[in-house]
Amino acid sequence: MTTTASLSKRKFDVVIVGAGGSGMRASLQLARAGLKVAVLSKVFPTRSHTVAAQGGVSASLGNMSEDSWEYHFYDTVKGSDWLGDQDAIEFMCREAPKVVYELEHFGxxxxxxxxxxxxxxxxxxxxxxxxxKPVQRACAAADRTGHAMLHTLYQANVSAKTTFFVEWMALDLIRDASGDVVGVTALEMETGDTYVLEAKTVLLATGGAGRIFQSSTNAFINTGDGLGMAARAGIALQDMEFWQFHPTGVAGAGVLLTEGCRGEGAILLNSNGERFMERYAPTLKDLAPRDFVSRCMGQEILEGRGCGPNKDYIHMKLDHLGADTIHKRLPSVYEIGVNFANVDVTREPIPVVPTIHYQMGGIPTNIHGQVVERFNGEDRPVNGLYAVGECSCVSVHGANRLGTNSLLDLLVFGKAAGNHIIANVNPKQEHKDLPKDAADKTLARLARLDSAKNGEYAQDVANDMRAIMQTHAGVFRSQESMDAGVQKINALRERVGAIGLKDNSKVFNTARIEALEVENLMEAAQATMTSAAARKECRGAHLVRDYEHDVNHPTCPLGRNDAEWMKHTLWYQDGNKLDYKPVRMKPLTAETVPPKPRTF
Structure with missing residues (x-):
């Protein structure tokens, strides 16, 4: 029988889980400082999901039009529907030009x-x-900005001699008796062997969990692994009810068409050929925030003005931009149109529908990337644990993220976490002792999977989960539907516990990996459904028909209830329970942006 004592162990100053943009920005900072760093990734680093980001990274450079970090700060607070923490938002917006110029200097x-x-x-x-008025703030490399960023950071990390563990999956955090994080357990896919990786600091950079939904722009690797690890270790997940539906996923395929299309001048049309966003957002039109545009598209479809034989999608028109502009500024969009919609966007419109894209919630952190726990009404850092990127919730995105703020988020907080770790980790200091049962929970999970040969197939459970989430936590929600979704997801947890493996081989056993991923997806799905059903208001991406025209709150359009619900949700796996904490309204140096109705 395998025990913790018999497992192979390796020691590092820092273990980073995830090799996307945030993980590699942090690892670059750490490797250049001379720390011994291990970066674990389920895929080769340049195949991480950051590669799918298309439109740009936001920074108030002012190269194309008048701009300032204060304007960026205001837009981000307003875009968050006043659920974003204003001190963190100010920090991000002030740092934005610096990190973009650094990235430029990296190549x-x-x-x-x-x-x-x-x-x-x-x-x-x-x-x-x-x-x-609209401003030009998205720093772009055609419509392949994430692709270019990921390759730039990977090359810089290779130069800095960062150590990558490719095709490894982290399984669980290791916490000692005092609650400090002292390492992770991990599975090497090539051999099927389980390891204990000791670390003075662990940084989670595992990306989002968008695969809990049926229609998603997310890669299949986006299974919320960091969220699952944190939840099983007793750490809360914050604001998981807020999921962004990107307005322009290819209808029927879910593949993302960048907001850069509309940034370059593309327009949305209904079946009457009407540019309907002029009715909903007379100032910003098609460049209103994503939650707003997605709801307007959904409303057009619900009212029978959708396009196609089933009137179930919207047309996005680009041909008026000219073929030269499309091939220069939006080459990937042209390729996606041909490959996934059989449409030549230089000649005809492409069918689009709102598609799940990004989680605004995640593992709660401060501006240094430290994971925080609630203790006596205050946030207290978890010693030895950081989180950055989409798996974290700092919270700069609140109830709705502005486009291009995601790539900025991972640069700013990846660097900030790296700097904070450098200041607090002594390479000469000894590691803390591992608890004797460091890997016992991990080994028990693996043993249960291997022994349940007649258990359910992981993807059957995952598909049912995605169907539940798509139905009960979509663009438009109702209290009755969310309550039903909670019951269904709670029942599904029992099925997750009954997943088994018919193949117990060790080498590249993808069935085992998928089963472990479904366990992580379960944490994200239950956190989302429970948190959503409990929030009795509309805010940002969380639109509930029951509260849409709440006469008790006439000053807040769409039923936003600032008096009772301007607070962050905290979901705990233990007992499937909720807690709350206040939004931080005071910025670092700027004037507070008080809540007001969102109009565009």
Whole structure:
């Protein structure tokens, strides 16, 4: 019988779980400082999901139009529907130009203006002069910005001699008796062997959990592994009811078409050929924030003005931009149109529908990337544990993320976490002792899977989970539907516990990996459904028909209830229970942006 004592062990100063943009920005900082770093990734680093980001990274450079970090700060607070913490938002927006110029110096191949400065395009919700007009703030490399960023960071990490563990899956956090995180357990896919990786610090950078939904722009690797690890270790998941539906997923395929399309001038049309966003958002039109545009598209479809034989999608028109502009600025969009919709976007519109894209919630952290726990009404850092990127919730996105703020988030907080770890980890200091039962829970999970040969097939359970989430936590929600979703997801947890393996081989056993991923997806799905059903208001991406026209709150359109619900949700796996904490309204140096109705 395998025991903790018999497992192979390796020691590092820092173990980073995830090799996307946030993980590699942090690892670069750490490797350059001389720390011994291990970066675990389920796929080769340049295949991490950051590669799918298309439109740009936001920064108030002012290369194309008047801009300032204060305008960026205001837009992000407003975009978050006042659920974002204003101190964290200010920190991100002030740091934005610095991290973009650093990335440029690493070799990032941004598009250029004639004067050699970085090209910037408009994006939804980004404005000048506090909402008066759109601004060009998205620093872009055609429509492959994430791809270029990931390769740039990987090359810089190779130069810095970062150690990568490719095709490894982290399984569980190891906490000692005092609650400090002292390492992780991990599975090497090539051999099927389980390891204990000791670390003075663990940093989670595992990305989102978008595969809990049926229709998603997310890669199949986005299974919320960091969320699952944190939840099983007793750490809360924050604001999981808030999921962003991107307005322009390819109808029937879910593949993302960047918001950069609309930034370059694409428009949305209903079956009458009407540019309907002019009715809903007369100032920003098609460049309103994503939650707003997605709801407007959904409303057009619900009212019978959808396109196609079933009137179930919207047309996005790009041909008026000209073939030269499309091939120069949006080459991937052209390729996606041909490959996934059989449409030549230089000649005809492409069918699009809102598609799940991004989780605003995640593992609660402070601006240094430290994971925090609630203790006597205050946030207290968990010693030895950090989280950055989409798996974390700092919270700069609140109830709705502005486009291009995701790539900025991972750069700013990846670097910030790296700097904080450097300041607090002594390479010469000894590791803390591992608890004797360090890997026991992990080994028990693996043993249960291997012994349940007549158990359920993991993907059957996962497909049922995705169907439940798509039905009960979609763009439009109702209290009755969410309550039913909670019951269904709670029942599904028992089926997750009954998953088994018919193949117990060790080498590249993908069935075992999928089963472990479904366990992580379960944590994200239950956190989402439970948190959503408990929030009795509309805010950002959380629109509940029951509260949409709440007469008790006439000053808040769409039923936002600031008096009772301007607070963060905390979901705990133990007991499937909820707690709450206040939104931080006071910025670091700027004036507070008080809540008001969101109009565009």
């Amino acid at each position: 990032m191949p941004f598009d250029r203006n004639p004067d050699g400065t970085i090209y910037q395009r408009p994006f939804g919700g980004h404005t000048a002069n506090y909402g008066e």
